[in-house]
Amino acid sequence: MTIWDQIAVAATDAYGAIQQRDELAGFLEYLDARLPPAPAILEIGSDAGGTLYAWRKLRPRAHVVAVSLAAGVYATPRPIDPHGAVVLDADSHEPAARARARELLGRPPALVFVDGDHSLAGCRADCEWASELLEPGGLLALHDVSPHSVDGIGCPDVWGELLDDRRYAWPQSFVKPGAGWGGIGVLTRA
Numbered sequence: 001m002t003i004w005d006q007i008a009v010a011a012t013d014a015y016g017a018i019q020q021r022d023e024l025a026g027f028l029e030y031l032d033a034r035l036p037p038a039p040a041i042l043e044i045g046s047d048a049g050g051t052l053y054a055w056r057k058l059r060p061r062a063h064v065v066a067v068s069l070a071a072g073v074y075a076t077p078r079p080i081d082p083h084g085a086v087v088l089d090a091d092s093h094e095p096a097a098r099a100r101a102r103e104l105l106g107r108p109p110a111l112v113f114v115d116g117d118h119s120l121a122g123c124r125a126d127c128e129w130a131s132e133l134l135e136p137g138g139l140l141a142l143h144d145v146s147p148h149s150v151d152g153i154g155c156p157d158v159w160g161e162l163l164d165d166r167r168y169a170w171p172q173s174f175v176k177p178g179a180g181w182g183g184i185g186v187l188t189r190a
Contacts (some may be wrong), residue, residue, distance in 0.1 A: 004029040007057045016078050017050025018115075019143060020182040023049075023174040027141070027184045028058055030172060031136075034139065035059055035110050042086070042101060042109040042133065043068070045116025045124045048078040055084045055111075065104045067092040067116070074118055092116050093125050108135045115143035120154025127158055131167055134189040140168065140180045146175050146183030159185045166190070 001009075006144040008025035017024060038061035046052055046068035055064050063084035069075060069092070080087060086104050090097035112130035117123060123142070130140045145159035163171055168187035175183040 002029070004032075007054050008124075009130060010044060010057075011050040011054040015050040015053040015081060015083075016048030016076070017054065018047060018076075019051070019184065020176045020179055022176050023182055023184050024054065024125075025184065026174040028054060030174070030186065031058060031111065031139070035062075038063070039063060039110035040105050040107050041065070042105060042112045042130070044073065044112065044114045044130075045069075046080055046085075046087060046116075047074075047076055049081040049083055049085075051113060051115065052083040052085045052087075053081070055085070063105070065101050065109075067097055067101050069116070074116065092129065093122065098129060102133065105133075108138060109133055110137075111139045111141065113141045113143070118144055118153045119154055120157055123154045123158040124161070131165075131189070136189050138189045139186055140189065141186040143184055144182060145173060145185035146179065148180065149180040156183075159183075162187055 004025040004110045009022045041062050041064045043066040046066040066085050070089050114126045144155035169190045170188045173185040
């Protein structure tokens with residue numbers, strides 16, 4: 001079992017990450033080759049904090065800010081463990097929350113991980129905000145890019161739109177075939 005597999009197992013089993021383990025492990029390995037030693041990371045939608053744990057294990061010196069609505073439609077009732085991240089219990093679509101997150105980041109993030117509002121409009125809005133934050137070379141990652149077995153999940157459609165967006169290059173996806181949910185897509189800001 002690789003270090004990435006170990007982190008993914010802990011993130012999902014012990015800390016509540018709602019990702020497919022194999023997808024998360026592959027994504028972490030991909031990020032390890034691309035993120036600086038002490039990056040700024042913005043996570044939109046953290047639920048219980050499993051991916052916050054993964055970022056901390058991946059880059060212990062990272063400055064991580066999360067915007068996560070504890071009472072949101074896609075949230076579980078589990079309490080969040082911030083794992084050293086600054087977590088704003090706020091709606092990522094609200095201008096005040098966005099301004100506060102930008103202030104807390106203090107610099108452009110090297111990675112924005114979008115896993116919040118999964119509706120078509122909500123996912124689009126979060127990805128557009130990420131586009132405003134990222135500088136060339138920054139990474140935009142989106143969860144639930146696979147065709148989903150639940151109605152109303154707009155992330156696969158947004159992923160398709162992003163693949164045609166000239167602001168991004170070098171698409172990569174981590175998808176467990178036949179899972180019926182999940183998938184992580186990542187693009188580099190051109």
